[in-house]
Amino acid sequence: MELMNNxxxxxxxxxxxxxxxGVIMDVTNAEQAKIxxxxxxxxxxxxERVPSDIRKxxxxxxxxxxxxxxxxxxVVSIPVMAKVRIGHFAEAQVLEALEVDYIDESExxxxxxxxxxxxxxxxxxxxxCGARNLGEALRxxxxxxxxxxxxGEAGSGxxxxxxxxxxxxxxxxxxxxxxxxxxxVHEAKELGAPFELVAWVAKNGKLPVPxxxxxxxxxxxxxxxxxxxxxxxxxxxxxxxxxSDPAQRARAIVQATTHYxxxxxxxxxxxxxxxxxxxxDVRQIDEKDLLQTRGW
Amino acid sequence: MLDRLGVAHRYxxxxxxxxxxxxxxxPGGESTTHLKVMTEEGLFGALQxxxxxxxxxxxxxxxxxxxxxxxxGPAQASLGLLDISIRRNxxxxxxxxxxHTGATKLRPEPLEMVFIRAPIIESVGxxxxxxxxxxxxxxxxxxxxxxxxxxxxxxxxxxxxxEHFLKLAAQ
Numbered sequence: 001m002e003l004m005n006n007x008x009x010x011x012x013x014x015x016x017x018x019x020x021x022g023v024i025m026d027v028t029n030a031e032q033a034k035i036x037x038x039x040x041x042x043x044x045x046x047x048e049r050v051p052s053d054i055r056k057x058x059x060x061x062x063x064x065x066x067x068x069x070x071x072x073x074x075v076v077s078i079p080v081m082a083k084v085r086i087g088h089f090a091e092a093q094v095l096e097a098l099e100v101d102y103i104d105e106s107e108x109x110x111x112x113x114x115x116x117x118x119x120x121x122x123x124x125x126x127x128x129c130g131a132r133n134l135g136e137a138l139r140x141x142x143x144x145x146x147x148x149x150x151x152g153e154a155g156s157g158x159x160x161x162x163x164x165x166x167x168x169x170x171x172x173x174x175x176x177x178x179x180x181x182x183x184x185v186h187e188a189k190e191l192g193a194p195f196e197l198v199a200w201v202a203k204n205g206k207l208p209v210p211x212x213x214x215x216x217x218x219x220x221x222x223x224x225x226x227x228x229x230x231x232x233x234x235x236x237x238x239x240x241x242x243x244s245d246p247a248q249r250a251r252a253i254v255q256a257t258t259h260y261x262x263x264x265x266x267x268x269x270x271x272x273x274x275x276x277x278x279x280x281d282v283r284q285i286d287e288k289d290l291l292q293t294r295g296w
Numbered sequence: 297m298l299d300r301l302g303v304a305h306r307y308x309x310x311x312x313x314x315x316x317x318x319x320x321x322x323p324g325g326e327s328t329t330h331l332k333v334m335t336e337e338g339l340f341g342a343l344q345x346x347x348x349x350x351x352x353x354x355x356x357x358x359x360x361x362x363x364x365x366x367x368x369g370p371a372q373a374s375l376g377l378l379d380i381s382i383r384r385n386x387x388x389x390x391x392x393x394x395x396h397t398g399a400t401k402l403r404p405e406p407l408e409m410v411f412i413r414a415p416i417i418e419s420v421g422x423x424x425x426x427x428x429x430x431x432x433x434x435x436x437x438x439x440x441x442x443x444x445x446x447x448x449x450x451x452x453x454x455x456x457x458x459e460h461f462l463k464l465a466a467q
Contacts, residue, residue: 007394007395010395010410010451011390011393011394011395011410011411011412014393014410014412014448014451015390015412015413017324017451018324018325018326018357018358018412018413019325019326020325021325022325022326022329037328039332040328040329040332040333041329042325042326042329043326073389077328077369077370077385078326078328078329079326079389079390079413099388099389099390099391100389100390101389101390101413102390124391125390125391126390254329254332255336258309258333259309
């Protein structure tokens with residue numbers, strides 16, 4: 001836990017703390033970034049193509065072009081995040097040199113390393129990583145992720161996987177709090193996570209970093225759902241800019257996330273919205289086309 | 297922090313939530329986002345009324361921006377309750393976020409200050425008492441029952457700034 005007991009770690013987690021209760025939106029250019037900021041996004045995620053297009057068009061998905069990221073940084077005053085391929089520490093070095101505010105080591109892009117993730121403690125810029133369960137979340141935190149998000153199934157417009165992953169993480173944490181100390185070593189082995197982090201979660205009942213939700217949020221009610229299941233903020237990818245009226249949908253999802261416990265506000269936010277993105281039945285997606293299974 | 301200090305508190309999302317409160321904390325986050333919610337929920341006017349009725353305020357980072365008389369970088373609306381001019385993200389981006397330790401007028405011992413994408417107070421009016429400075433800029437200021445910090449006291453273990461605010465709110 002030595003690596004998590006210093007000022008750099010605290011300001012990394014500190015920025016994630018400041019994003020709690022907010023919505024982070026995927027954007028592919030400056031114009032979309034402005035729409036997101038005007039709608040009340042607490043941060044934007046710069047990427048080359050939104051996940052549903054990556055899914056459709058195929059090919060290798062990489063870090064966005066620095067020029068586009070810089071244009072986005074110039075046009076908004078909120079934090080700008082950008083994605084790197086899993087294990088691609090050189091892309092991360094480029095983004096750090098560009099001075100983005102957060103790096104997402106993301107399964108949405110084509111992995112660069114099928115065994116190792118980036119050693120995130122080696123960077124000054126904070127990282128967020130996806131996870132499907134507690135073991136994966138704690139492995140990423142061990143590597144230095146200062147924020148965890150569920151993976152869900154990006155670009156599907158289908159909330160089922162984000163729900164599965166949030167329930168898994170929250171459920172496994174609850175279970176840990178009931179175990180005796182002598183059971184935690186075995187549990188660490190089962191989870192494939194460092195004992196110190198497992199013991200920390202068992203004692204505190206939560207992750208040592210903020211826990212957000214991503215991957216399939218397309219409607220205000222989707223956002224309210226994951227927030228009630230324990231997410232502390234939401235990432236919305238294709239859900240906004242693949243809908244018929246992005247500005248209005250962005251606004252509606254921000255409102256529903258702020259007032260997730262108040263069904264009347266979620267109702268008001270849901271009314272008179274145009275078409276949501278079409279979405280995919282996750283069971284119809286081929287195993288090889290799933291994005292969530294990337295990451296180790 | 298408020299739990300630790302044993303103070304009754306609640307989240308304020310709507311004007312009605314302000315009823316019966318002695319003070320309000322405007323937290324960190326993104327001031328543009330907060331401004332949006334405040335305007336839509338009618339909180340903007342309600343908070344100004346709360347101040348007019350003598351309610352105490354404590355703004356941290358984005359909260360300090362919302363309290364300021366004047367905001368730059370870029371210019372944006374604010375409650376205008378505190379006679380300071382403030383510049384957003386003035387140290388730079390997240391890479392410039394850092395933890396400092398410095399002197400304050402709250403007590404003889406130094407105070408830890410966590411700065412995250414922090415604003416800089418560029419000038420203060422006559423009625424402002426500067427309680428702490430860092431790098432030549434005021435970072436903790438008070439005007440009557442309004443307190444503002446450009447850093448995040450809630451991210452430190454030290455309750456000194458919160459305790460000071462509770463004293464103001466109890467007056």
